[in-house]
Amino acid sequence: MTIESLPAGEAGTVGASVLDVEELTVTFTRRGEQPTRAVDGVSFSVGPGETVGLVGESGCGKSVTSLAVMGLLPSRGVQVGGSVRLDGRELLGAGDRALRRLRGADMAMVFQDPLSSLNPTVPIGTQVTEVLLEHRDMSRKEAGDEATRLLDRVGIPDPSRRLKEYPHQLSGGMRQRALIAMALACAPRLLIADEPTTALDVTIQAQILELLRELVVDSGTALVMITHDLGVVAGLCDRVHVMYSGRIIESADRHELFAQPRHPYTGGLLASVPRLDAARGAPLHPIRGSARDAIPWAEGCAFAPRCDNAQDDCLTEVAGSTVPLEYDGPGRELRCRHPLQHPRSPAGATASGAAR
Amino acid sequence: MTAVPSADSTAADSTAADPLLRVEGLQVHFPIKRGVIVDRTVGHVRAVDGVDLSIARGSTYGLVGESGCGKSTLGRAVLRLVEPTAGRVVFDGTDVASLQGEPLRTMRRRMQMVFQDPLGSLDPRQNVESLLSEPLRAHGLGGGKRGIAERIRTLLDAVGLPSAALRRYPHEFSGGQRQRIGIARAIALEPDLLIADEPVSALDVSVQAQVVNLLEELQERLGLTYLVIAHDLAVVRHISDVVGVMYLGSLVEQAPSDVLYSEPLHPYSRALMSAVPVPDPVVEESRERILLAGDLPSPANPPSGCRFHTRCPWRQETRCDDEVPVLRELGTGHLVSCHWAEEIRDGVLRPRSAEEVAATQGVSVRPTGAADPESDALVQGVDEPIEWR
Numbered sequence: 001m002t003i004e005s006l007p008a009g010e011a012g013t014v015g016a017s018v019l020d021v022e023e024l025t026v027t028f029t030r031r032g033e034q035p036t037r038a039v040d041g042v043s044f045s046v047g048p049g050e051t052v053g054l055v056g057e058s059g060c061g062k063s064v065t066s067l068a069v070m071g072l073l074p075s076r077g078v079q080v081g082g083s084v085r086l087d088g089r090e091l092l093g094a095g096d097r098a099l100r101r102l103r104g105a106d107m108a109m110v111f112q113d114p115l116s117s118l119n120p121t122v123p124i125g126t127q128v129t130e131v132l133l134e135h136r137d138m139s140r141k142e143a144g145d146e147a148t149r150l151l152d153r154v155g156i157p158d159p160s161r162r163l164k165e166y167p168h169q170l171s172g173g174m175r176q177r178a179l180i181a182m183a184l185a186c187a188p189r190l191l192i193a194d195e196p197t198t199a200l201d202v203t204i205q206a207q208i209l210e211l212l213r214e215l216v217v218d219s220g221t222a223l224v225m226i227t228h229d230l231g232v233v234a235g236l237c238d239r240v241h242v243m244y245s246g247r248i249i250e251s252a253d254r255h256e257l258f259a260q261p262r263h264p265y266t267g268g269l270l271a272s273v274p275r276l277d278a279a280r281g282a283p284l285h286p287i288r289g290s291a292r293d294a295i296p297w298a299e300g301c302a303f304a305p306r307c308d309n310a311q312d313d314c315l316t317e318v319a320g321s322t323v324p325l326e327y328d329g330p331g332r333e334l335r336c337r338h339p340l341q342h343p344r345s346p347a348g349a350t351a352s353g354a355a356r
Numbered sequence: 357m358t359a360v361p362s363a364d365s366t367a368a369d370s371t372a373a374d375p376l377l378r379v380e381g382l383q384v385h386f387p388i389k390r391g392v393i394v395d396r397t398v399g400h401v402r403a404v405d406g407v408d409l410s411i412a413r414g415s416t417y418g419l420v421g422e423s424g425c426g427k428s429t430l431g432r433a434v435l436r437l438v439e440p441t442a443g444r445v446v447f448d449g450t451d452v453a454s455l456q457g458e459p460l461r462t463m464r465r466r467m468q469m470v471f472q473d474p475l476g477s478l479d480p481r482q483n484v485e486s487l488l489s490e491p492l493r494a495h496g497l498g499g500g501k502r503g504i505a506e507r508i509r510t511l512l513d514a515v516g517l518p519s520a521a522l523r524r525y526p527h528e529f530s531g532g533q534r535q536r537i538g539i540a541r542a543i544a545l546e547p548d549l550l551i552a553d554e555p556v557s558a559l560d561v562s563v564q565a566q567v568v569n570l571l572e573e574l575q576e577r578l579g580l581t582y583l584v585i586a587h588d589l590a591v592v593r594h595i596s597d598v599v600g601v602m603y604l605g606s607l608v609e610q611a612p613s614d615v616l617y618s619e620p621l622h623p624y625s626r627a628l629m630s631a632v633p634v635p636d637p638v639v640e641e642s643r644e645r646i647l648l649a650g651d652l653p654s655p656a657n658p659p660s661g662c663r664f665h666t667r668c669p670w671r672q673e674t675r676c677d678d679e680v681p682v683l684r685e686l687g688t689g690h691l692v693s694c695h696w697a698e699e700i701r702d703g704v705l706r707p708r709s710a711e712e713v714a715a716t717q718g719v720s721v722r723p724t725g726a727a728d729p730e731s732d733a734l735v736q737g738v739d740e741p742i743e744w745r
Contacts, residue, residue, distance in 0.1 A: 201587065235633050276629065
């Protein structure tokens with residue numbers, strides 16, 4: 001696999017990468033059942049001030065990836081393999097105490113549902129200052145002032161009043177802002193946002209995305225954006241990894257990905273969403289079946305049963321090996337034997353030709 | 357669809373003959389109760405507050421708006437799943453709002469609903485056969501056991517499910533298949549009107565398109581009339597002929613789908629359209645974006661005058677705060693409730709930035725502590741946060 005060489009080249013332009021994930025695998029085991037491999041050999045890296053998108057449908061392993069990076073998966077029945085390095089420090093296998101020191105300080109996470117990730121019985125102020133007291137050695141008074149400043153920074157009006165309120169008294173957008181404020185309290189090097197706008201309305205979504213964009217630019221935080229919304233990715237992410245059934249199937253810079261999707265799954269996703277700026281009445285081209293129809297990667301390409309380009313050698317029995325993630329032109333990687341062809345893509349054409 | 361269903365446009369009335377559904381001044385208010393022993397009503401949530409609309413036969417009316425704007429309540433009130441407080445719902449010449457008992461039950465055969473959450477709206481203990489035959493038996497249709505079995509098979513065919521599905525239970529299906537069952541159940545009685553409340557929002561992106569295509573295909577084959585309620589503007593635009601935009605319980609704009617999306621006139625519609633991300637980085641970078649200040653005000657205590665004036669970038673000193681705008685027709689079938697729609701369209705009035713609106717209305721929209729984003733090279737090429745044309 002060539003993924004190691006690729007981010008290194010990229011990281012050279014922006015300095016060393018903040019997060020390096022290599023060959024991450026997460027397996028869930030349960031007595032009496034076949035182990036489920038939710039994440040299978042995922043590798044990516046994020047530089048400072050860079051936004052990386054993990055895109056995929058429900059069940060593709062994108063959230064499990066983020067939980068594994070944060071070390072938030074339960075220890076029972078879960079095996080995590082590979083390597084996760086934050087600023088060069090290995091996180092997998094690090095002790096709970098070490099992880100606790102990092103979480104909230106050097107890496108932080110924004111969850112999808114702000115109401116269930118805030119404690120309903122504790123005022124917002126206490127929840128925000130808790131992070132500051134824990135990680136920044138502040139007195140209560142300093143922490144209170146700092147919390148006011150943080151809420152103001154994320155655009156919550158009248159912050160000193162809001163600090164005394166409980167989560168249910170805030171609107172959805174404000175709760176999400178409060179969560180972002182907590183995540184930013186210690187100016188983390190890495191911020192993971194797991195579907196941060198899925199529960200919100202479009203006008204609020206626009207506000208939150210704007211906020212995240214400014215924070216990345218402002219503080220040089222590395223942002224990992226996990227989403228299923230291709231529109232969000234197009235506006236925010238520098239680099240996009242498309243996941244399917246636990247593996248990355250295509251990686252590219254956003255411009256190239258949207259202009260020339262190479263994997264049939266990526267192309268299918270783009271063709272199946274109606275666009276506001278396209279002509280109306282154009283028929284949608286859905287992907288056949290659903291994510292349930294995936295086959296294990298060991299038996300070939302998981303997407304093969306739903307793929308229009310699938311041929312006999314997409315299954316292992318014919319080809320002899322699973323479909324690898326391979327170099328596909330500068331800055332791109334692809335896991336497909338029969339990718340979509342675009343008129344002008346010389347590098348991609350040779351790469352796929354070699355793969356055949 | 358060229359026919360434009362609009363109550364006060366005579367030109368459209370002649371072409372659309374009589375609309376299948378006409379809603380006049382519909383209001384749904386929910387009381388807010390206080391007190392443990394004695395229930396006191398301390399106020400009302402005005403979920404739907406005076407909505408007029410009409411839907412022509414065989415067309416699709418899309419209703420969009422943010423959560424809490426009353427669009428789902430409107431859909432449910434049309435079917436009398438919630439009782440309207442005031443107003444008329446005229447379905448094919450009959451006022452549904454005044455029907456009671458048996459006539460209402462038979463009337464419901466002709467208007468059916470597809471719900472958002474396919475798993476929550478299907479009984480987990482009924483298999484598909486029982487789920488689909490239940491409405492037929494309830495209305496005494498289908499002609500005996502054999503007739504019903506026959507009907508169910510055609511239904512499954514129509515929604516693209518295998519007949520092996522008959523013996524299976526809802527939990528055995530994927531989300532898209534469950535939604536197909538919900539649709540099959542809704543069309544089992546051959547209704548005239550189908551109200552689809554967020555039919556695809558619970559589904560994965562790749563499956564959404566399948567269901568949207570299915571709805572379109574069924575409309576063509578069965579001549580159905582749709583009222584589609586959704587928050588996804590792109591989906592609504594794709595399937596609707598006429599789109600209505602709701603804000604805080606009332607309709608702020610209604611227009612043929614293409615017109616609304618190419619030239620939204622109401623400030624709220626403009627902001628809504630501009631907030632939808634487009635899956636294309638090139639478009640994303642050049643797109644005009646209108647950020648709104650603050651959140652939706654409480655429907656229990658809506659702002660005076662124009663309900664949008666607290667967040668409106670085009671708010672003027674006069675009229676907006678105290679005078680309630682009415683739906684006016686600007687252009688064929690294009691209804692807008694804004695005092696200044698013409699001036700805004702012609703560019704006479706300039707919008708103010710979200711910060712200015714925030715300053716005058718006491719709400720905020722973006723970080724005040726963040727430095728100027730343009731100072732960083734990383735944003736070069738990324739559009740400015742609040743950019744006005």
